[in-house]
Amino acid sequence: MAAIQQILAANQPRRRARSQTVYINAYVRQNFSPLDVLPEVQLLAALRFYAVGSFLEVVGDGTGLSKASVSRSVAAVTPILLRHARTHIKMATTRDEVRMVHQGFHAVAGIPRVIGLVDGTLIPIHNPSLVDPCWIGRKHYAAINTQVVVDHNGLITDIVARWPGSTHDSFMWANSAVGQKAGRGVFGRSIILGDSGYPLRSYLVTPVTNPATPQEERFNEAHTRTRTKIERVFGIWKSRFRCIHRSSGGLRLSPIKCCRVIVVTAMLHNIAVRVGADEPPPVEEQHSEDEAPNPAPRHVRAVLHQAGAQTRQELIHLF
Template identity: 70%
Template sequence: MVYINAYVRQHFSPLNVLSDRAVQSKYQLTRVEIQRLVTLVSPHIQRATRCNFALSPEVQLLATRRFYAVGSFLEVVGDGTGLSKASVHRGFHAMAGIPRVIGVVDGTLIPIHNPSLVDPCWIGRKHYAAINTQVAVDHDGLITDIVARWPGGTHDSFVWANSAVGQKAGRGEFGRSIFLGDSGYPLRSYLVTPITNPATPQEERFNEAHTHTRTHIERVFGRWKSRYRCIHRSAGGLRLSPVKCCRVIVVTAMLHNIAVCVGADEPPPVDEDGETSEDEAPNPAPRESRAALHQAGVQTREELVNLF
């Protein structure tokens, strides 16, 4: 009789030798949260193999987290945060006084590095290949919606129109709640953009409040990319196929949310210059089919301006 011995490398774990501070620094989560993640994902990544020295689920998870954190090798995130719309409204209102805000939406370019990409649609106006990733955040810095599927040259307004959150908003599923977006988005009753040429003190104050509130998402981008350097341009771009790049982006967003929920230490800031999407492109004049939607947005914005 022949016996086949299969060993799983479970005898060593960084969690057994690193201090709590080192675990937090290397993997961007506490020891307890990492162990909870291991329990959650183990049934899905346990290697069904008889090969010697197969990696344990814990080692696989830690290696993956380390990659997401440093980027040295190699559609929608659930919004079940347990917060009511009223709570979110109050959180955003406290920032700069704009009522009924349920989220801030913006696009960010996630660089990718793949020499085989020859289609110019992947190249944005910053002249590098990227995924144009649309993100919506709440007042606590949680990513409540993410769309990571479109090439870097895709305009924000197109991504919004073809996203689940944009279509839900268009159907009125968020009631009178509104999102704030920059001038790259279409003005709607549920998506309010700044006034291009403010002509009154009220309009100027509204724009200031709009800008102040919108910087919240820029800070989230900074923390997210600092926590997971693989999606920051300084790492040289994700060296994976575009489909796998999109998956990595979504997973890092989920892990960012876990870090926010457990109160993980704030990572050092990173420079976001050059990684925002085409957010300042002017909106095209609305066609007749869009005129009514645009006018409804104008009316909503005027109501908000009157509060300032």
């Protein structure tokens, strides 16, 4: 027995207690900088963020990037994509292009010379540093009120993403390039259809507020049927890119970066439409509220309104 104890004692220093053995079975994710991450990976991370609209940690799980790396990738990719927005977001200009748009809209409900539909949509943002109440719209959450013009094919042909959620649609229109071009007659006899939140003009036709004749009622019905196009575009656009839908909790970026992301997703939406990508089910849409238009002095509004009323009356006679 004494011999056995001596042998065990002699071998004891060579053995390691089981309780001291540590097994490590974990994956350590590297923290990349934009200089270390391949451009393809940065692009995929940004596209995933646009499409999913989830937290940056969740987006990073699919690409092996950290939250900070995903954030830097989105910040690096978005301005580069933004440079190509003018190529993919533009209104019809040539005679053939305008004629095709006129024919496309006329086929919907019989309203002639329509070159586009305009409306405002709220893009929710989530930024605790925004304490200015101007960002809070009538839906009681912080948002960017985005003005959009679409054509008969569901393409976004003009977009203005810069105004806080409380901004009136009529104010955005009056201060937009497309609104000022229309006022100068750049679009000729073409008209744009807007809801009652916009001022009635010879180039911007709104529905009759209180229709009193069957013709006016039929015109309003045609106006509504035609404008369902823009409602559908909003639903598909926000379904494709959940980062701009309220279900994502709002864009967790600075207002300037939010505006850039909004325009880039509009450009990507157009690319998807042109290549014939499958349309996702439209999601419920949050619109900006109709506001009483009041952008110009009273005497100027009276003259412009009279011209708009005459144009609308000419259209009503067609019904």
